Amino acid sequence: MATRQVGTVKWFNNAxxxxxxxxxxxxxxxxxxxxxxxxxxxxxxxEGQPVEFDLLEGDKGLQAENVSSMATAS
Structure with a gap:
């Protein structure tokens, strides 16, 4: 079962x-x-973007699903 988590993007390779x-x-x-x-x-x-996501344990370790950007306070 997935649990909703908050985290920060360490890195993301667009290519x-x-x-x-x-x-x-x-x-x-x-x-x-x-x-x-x-x-x-x-x-x-x-990189550095705050996100919210569902955390799952996959065959190869932890993985994020349903990832969404978190709104920042202004």
């Missing part, structure tokens, strides 16, 4: 369509694929 998210210090990196980013059209993430 390859994947990257990693961190949840803070001393935690494993979380794999994210472009197909799991919410939104229409071109889906990408930027």
């Amino acid at each position: 390859r369509g994947y990257g990693f998210i961190t949840r803070g210090e001393n935690t494993d990196d979380i794999f994210v694929h472009y197909r799991n980013i919410q939104g229409d059209g071109y889906r990408s993430l930027s």
